[in-house]
Amino acid sequence: xxxxxxxxxxxxxxxxxxxxxxxxxxxxxxxxxxxxxxxxxxxxxxxxxxxxxxxxxxxxxxxxxxxxxxxxxxxxxxxxxxxxxxxxxxxxxxxxxxxxxxxxxxxxxxxxxxxxxxxxxxxxxxxxxxxxxxxxxxxxxxxxxxxxxxxxxxxxxxxxxxxxxxxxxxxxxxxxxxxxxxxxxxxxxxxxx
Numbered sequence: 001x002x003x004x005x006x007x008x009x010x011x012x013x014x015x016x017x018x019x020x021x022x023x024x025x026x027x028x029x030x031x032x033x034x035x036x037x038x039x040x041x042x043x044x045x046x047x048x049x050x051x052x053x054x055x056x057x058x059x060x061x062x063x064x065x066x067x068x069x070x071x072x073x074x075x076x077x078x079x080x081x082x083x084x085x086x087x088x089x090x091x092x093x094x095x096x097x098x099x100x101x102x103x104x105x106x107x108x109x110x111x112x113x114x115x116x117x118x119x120x121x122x123x124x125x126x127x128x129x130x131x132x133x134x135x136x137x138x139x140x141x142x143x144x145x146x147x148x149x150x151x152x153x154x155x156x157x158x159x160x161x162x163x164x165x166x167x168x169x170x171x172x173x174x175x176x177x178x179x180x181x182x183x184x185x186x187x188x189x190x191x192x193x
Contacts, residue, residue: 043091043093043108043186043188044093044106044108044122056157057155057156057157057167058074058155058156058157059153059154059155060153060154060155060156061152061153062147062148062151062152062153062154063152063173068148068149071144071147071148071154072145072148075141075144075145075148078158078163078164078165079141079163081163082137082141082162082163082164085161085162085163086137086162087187087189087190088112088113089111089112089113089189089190090111090137090187090188090189090190091108091109091110091111091186091187091188091190092108092109092111092137092164092184092185092186092187092188093106093107093108093109093183093184093185093186094106094107094109094119094133094134094135094182094183094184095107095182095183095184096132096133096180096181096182096183097180097181097182098178098179098180098181099177099178099179099180100177103181104133105121105122106121106122107119107120107121107127107133107134108120108121108122109134109135109136110190111136111137111190112190116129117129117134117135117136119134137164137165137184137187140164140165140168140182140184141164141165144156144165144168147170150172151170151171151172151173152171152172152173153169153170153171154168154169154170155167155168155169155170156168156169159184159185159187162187164184164187165182165184166183166184166185167181167182167183167184168180168181168182168183169181169182
């Protein structure tokens with residue numbers, strides 16, 4: 001029971017606390033389902049497999065100061081590249097899992113400069129934005145920066161075109177089952193609706 005409590009704090013810290021500064025910008029209401037689900041079908045077509053093949057991952061043992069510094073340096077470099085290329089409005093697929101409650105399904109995230117964050121599942125049903133597994137790429141970078149101070153291990157790989165974190169695996173101390181995996185892919189510029 002104590003392990004689940006610690007894990008709950010970890011997940012809360014990783015995902016929910018990462019968005020506390022964005023609460024005013026987020027839409028906590030559930031938007032209606034997309035009228036035309038064929039628009040999102042193209043995003044989900046390559047998610048039928050068991051997982052994402054990720055090459056060029058790098059693992060950081062954050063119990064070592066030099067590793068924490070290396071992680072922070074890579075995050076600064078990749079975030080600067082992301083900001084330089086980042087589309088103003090974009091959609092991408094996101095899947096988040098952790099020991100408890102397990103792996104969630106893929107979600108289509110819709111990030112726009114002039115609107116609150118929105119998300120849909122593969123059926124076109126809207127997903128509540130106040131959930132812990134719904135965030136933008138910028139939120140993901142913020143969460144990774146906080147991971148450098150609190151996690152034991154971070155493994156990650158970046159998208160070679162857009163420079164966002166495409167694969168993240170974290171392990172928190174002191175509980176061996178306190179892991180999380182985040183996968184992001186299929187980022188595309190959004191067109192006006």
